Amino acid sequence: MLKTFxxxxxxxxxxxxxxxxxxxxxxxxxxxxxxxxQHIGIPAEIVVDRKDKVEIGQVIAKSGGFVSSNIHSxxxxxxxxxxxxIDTSGYKKQCIVIRTDAKNETNFEEKEYPLITEIQxxxxxxxxxxxxxxxxxxxxxxxxxxxxxNVKEGVELDYLLINGVECEPYLTADHRLMLExxxxxxxxxxxxMKALHISKAVIGIENNKKDAIKQFxxxxxxxxxxxxxxxxxxxxxxxxxxxxxxxxxxxVPKNGLPLDVGVIVNNVGTVFAVYxxxxxxxxxxxxxxxxTGKKMENPSNFWVKIGTPIKDLxxxxxxxxxxxxxxxxxxxxxxxxxxxxxxxVTKGTSGILVISEEEASRGKAENCIRCGECVTVCPMGLEPxxxxxxxxxxxxxxxxxxxxxxxxECGSCSYVCPSHRPLLDYxxxxxxxxxxxxxxxx
Amino acid sequence: xxxxxxxxxxxxxxxxxxxxxxxYDVVIALIPAFLVSLYVFGISALILTxxxxxxxxxxxxxxQKYLLKSEITIxxxxxxxxxxxxxxxxxxxxxxxMILVGSLVAIGIGKMSFGGLGxxxxxxxxxxxxxxxxxxxVQMTMWPxxxxxxxxxxxxxxxxxxxxxxxxxxMFGDTMTNISANLxxxxxxxxxxxxxxxxxxxxxxxxxxxxxxxxxxxITWHIPVTILVTMAVMTGVFWVIDPESYxxxxxxxxxxxxxxxxxxMATDMVTSPMTRKGMLIFAVGIAVITVVIRLFGAYPEGxxxxxxxxxxxxxxxxxxxxxxxxxxxxxxxxx
Numbered sequence: 001m002l003k004t005f006x007x008x009x010x011x012x013x014x015x016x017x018x019x020x021x022x023x024x025x026x027x028x029x030x031x032x033x034x035x036x037x038q039h040i041g042i043p044a045e046i047v048v049d050r051k052d053k054v055e056i057g058q059v060i061a062k063s064g065g066f067v068s069s070n071i072h073s074x075x076x077x078x079x080x081x082x083x084x085x086i087d088t089s090g091y092k093k094q095c096i097v098i099r100t101d102a103k104n105e106t107n108f109e110e111k112e113y114p115l116i117t118e119i120q121x122x123x124x125x126x127x128x129x130x131x132x133x134x135x136x137x138x139x140x141x142x143x144x145x146x147x148x149x150n151v152k153e154g155v156e157l158d159y160l161l162i163n164g165v166e167c168e169p170y171l172t173a174d175h176r177l178m179l180e181x182x183x184x185x186x187x188x189x190x191x192x193m194k195a196l197h198i199s200k201a202v203i204g205i206e207n208n209k210k211d212a213i214k215q216f217x218x219x220x221x222x223x224x225x226x227x228x229x230x231x232x233x234x235x236x237x238x239x240x241x242x243x244x245x246x247x248x249x250x251x252v253p254k255n256g257l258p259l260d261v262g263v264i265v266n267n268v269g270t271v272f273a274v275y276x277x278x279x280x281x282x283x284x285x286x287x288x289x290x291x292t293g294k295k296m297e298n299p300s301n302f303w304v305k306i307g308t309p310i311k312d313l314x315x316x317x318x319x320x321x322x323x324x325x326x327x328x329x330x331x332x333x334x335x336x337x338x339x340x341x342x343x344x345v346t347k348g349t350s351g352i353l354v355i356s357e358e359e360a361s362r363g364k365a366e367n368c369i370r371c372g373e374c375v376t377v378c379p380m381g382l383e384p385x386x387x388x389x390x391x392x393x394x395x396x397x398x399x400x401x402x403x404x405x406x407x408x409e410c411g412s413c414s415y416v417c418p419s420h421r422p423l424l425d426y427x428x429x430x431x432x433x434x435x436x437x438x439x440x441x442x
Numbered sequence: 443x444x445x446x447x448x449x450x451x452x453x454x455x456x457x458x459x460x461x462x463x464x465x466y467d468v469v470i471a472l473i474p475a476f477l478v479s480l481y482v483f484g485i486s487a488l489i490l491t492x493x494x495x496x497x498x499x500x501x502x503x504x505x506q507k508y509l510l511k512s513e514i515t516i517x518x519x520x521x522x523x524x525x526x527x528x529x530x531x532x533x534x535x536x537x538x539x540m541i542l543v544g545s546l547v548a549i550g551i552g553k554m555s556f557g558g559l560g561x562x563x564x565x566x567x568x569x570x571x572x573x574x575x576x577x578x579x580v581q582m583t584m585w586p587x588x589x590x591x592x593x594x595x596x597x598x599x600x601x602x603x604x605x606x607x608x609x610x611x612x613m614f615g616d617t618m619t620n621i622s623a624n625l626x627x628x629x630x631x632x633x634x635x636x637x638x639x640x641x642x643x644x645x646x647x648x649x650x651x652x653x654x655x656x657x658x659x660x661i662t663w664h665i666p667v668t669i670l671v672t673m674a675v676m677t678g679v680f681w682v683i684d685p686e687s688y689x690x691x692x693x694x695x696x697x698x699x700x701x702x703x704x705x706x707m708a709t710d711m712v713t714s715p716m717t718r719k720g721m722l723i724f725a726v727g728i729a730v731i732t733v734v735i736r737l738f739g740a741y742p743e744g745x746x747x748x749x750x751x752x753x754x755x756x757x758x759x760x761x762x763x764x765x766x767x768x769x770x771x772x773x774x775x776x777x
Contacts, residue, residue, distance in 0.1 A: 007765075007766075007768060010457075012455060012457065013455075090449070169455065241768065241769070245768075251768065251769055252769055253769045253770075254767065254768070254769035254770050255769075256769065324447075325447065325448050326447060326448045326450075326454060327447060328452075328454055330452075332452075332453060332454040332455040333452060333453045333454075333455070334452050334453070335452055335454065336451075336452065337447075337448065337449045337450055337451070337452075337454065338449075339447065339449060340447070353454070355454055359454070359455060360448050360454070361448070362450065362456065363456065363460065366461055366515075366518070366559075367558065367559045367560035367561070368560045369461050369464070369520075369559065369560050369711050369712055370560060370711050370712050370713075370714075370716065371464070371711040372711070372715075372716035372717065373459075375716045375717055375765055376718075378765070379768065380767065380768040380769075381765040381766050381767040381768045381770075382765070382767065383716065383764065383765065385716075403767050406767065406768065406769065409452075411452050411453030414453050414456070415453050415455065415456055415457055416457050416459065418459045418460050418461045418463070418464055419460075419461045419560075420456065420460070424451065424452070424453070425451050428451065
């Protein structure tokens, strides 16, 4: 039996149609729009002005505090605008618009970095470099990596887990990266192990990526500290708490972090970014994005410069198919619907999913038939039907007592509800109010 | 883009399961038992089922249209199931006006008075059935026995159910050995040739449907298996101690409404607990109450009462037997 987390979870159709598509390099866009808040925490502070010439990899916005991150220019060009522009969150955010200098060769040279396995930097220097080069968690949460690595004195850590689960349907960015950059990722793992003084690491990969599992197993044969864990395919195994439970059998406490059970989790994409930052001094200014959808002409995986407008990506795979009704930044379970194709790719964009009419519309919400499916699938042991009711009726204190804040918003409840009830929508709403109430109390 | 883009929150996909599909799976699962009832009781089973189903749908329609002035939802399959299950719990040849009364009580009081689908506390079909049982005890216990080649109700001869025969026999001081001589064999009860409500004839047909429901994941094993196992264990203990005064567990499982109740009535989603733990407690409660009524009560059969009594405890069970929250080492505190 393959390992997995015991409580809840679902197995939606995988639809990983791009899993055999090699990652192609996107043409450098004419204009990039780089938001200054691509990470969780304080937005970066802009350090360039309109009409400034910028080089590729130059810092254009500086980390605005401890929980913040540097932003680098993904292209060589000229700053044309600094303005409020709608990004993937749906809100207007401060963005730096750069017009690419078509004559500048650095924009087009495709450097193939040789693999450097020897790690020369000391732990403190590693963390510094990760911070300098703007590495954030690429699994979706975009939490600044140097903050995560800055473990307080006295906290005992014994395991580094690498998240190669990619449990979201459709997405294959991590899968392709694991296949194409296996050796680099392993060096990245060693870098993190050194920085954290941890001697044991486990890479968790779901069993629908057998090729990646095999490759990692082969390349880590000689490594005593690095193991590969093949996991049963189950959503949301990519959730930190679920992953820790699945691989190590440890349960992260209710309002705690993996740190509380001696574990630190990083996504494979992040590990690769760490490798490039530490070994090649390369800032995080591009990432792998899966552009996909059932009716797309040529769905593919791309290396994309941060700030590339999504319409460029869609054009690259053959344009929007007839009957497109929804665009999603991310996967179908947790991704965000986006308003138009002008929004730029950010550090957190793992995929662009194009959804057609049939899939996009929700069924009409009917009465709850109390089937208990939502309770069965909730990986956090919550009662979604109850939380929805409490949120709907404004009973927020009761909702808080029923642990509404521990919801990880995986959407399994809404996915299975046979009455198409908008469970997660109400739970999110309830959470936001409970959060407000809690902050006003303090 | 010709049409506007939809902006909605995640998740953006949905499983293919719908409430309607769930309901119609239950209907499909009831087909084998219905066929057996047609074979055993002929046209009278057809009339009974048709009248119960049609009247349940009609009453729900009328109540929604004229009383509640709400959306008409008779197509959702739930009133259809109530009708079938009500019919399955009635004796063949029951006067039509009584069937109508049963339907009205089931839909009107059992379901719509609570607010319709999803809000009722008690299983509507059982509310209707028990109302009829206590109102018209004579007609409700006139069991036409299976008649070879029966084509009309007039041919039917009334007899007692196996459980009724046992209860009566034991009351008059008879021994199980003597009573058993007149009982249908276990095999006959399994296949469906004994007196009783039209739906509880054949254990085999009911189990076939039950397996279908399990395979389609409409129900889980927790409620039906726990009910039947608990009943078998409890009646088994009495039977081992005094086989002359107590019927064997096999007779208890195969006769009466045990299997119909365990697979189709107790598993009603609306009126059963949400968590696995809660389901187990609910099922044990039903089994214990059923056995107590059967062995020590005035009625020969107690499944309907047991389910209704445990239905009343479901909100309490849901409150006290919550799923274990992830990350809480201590069991959830009672609020």
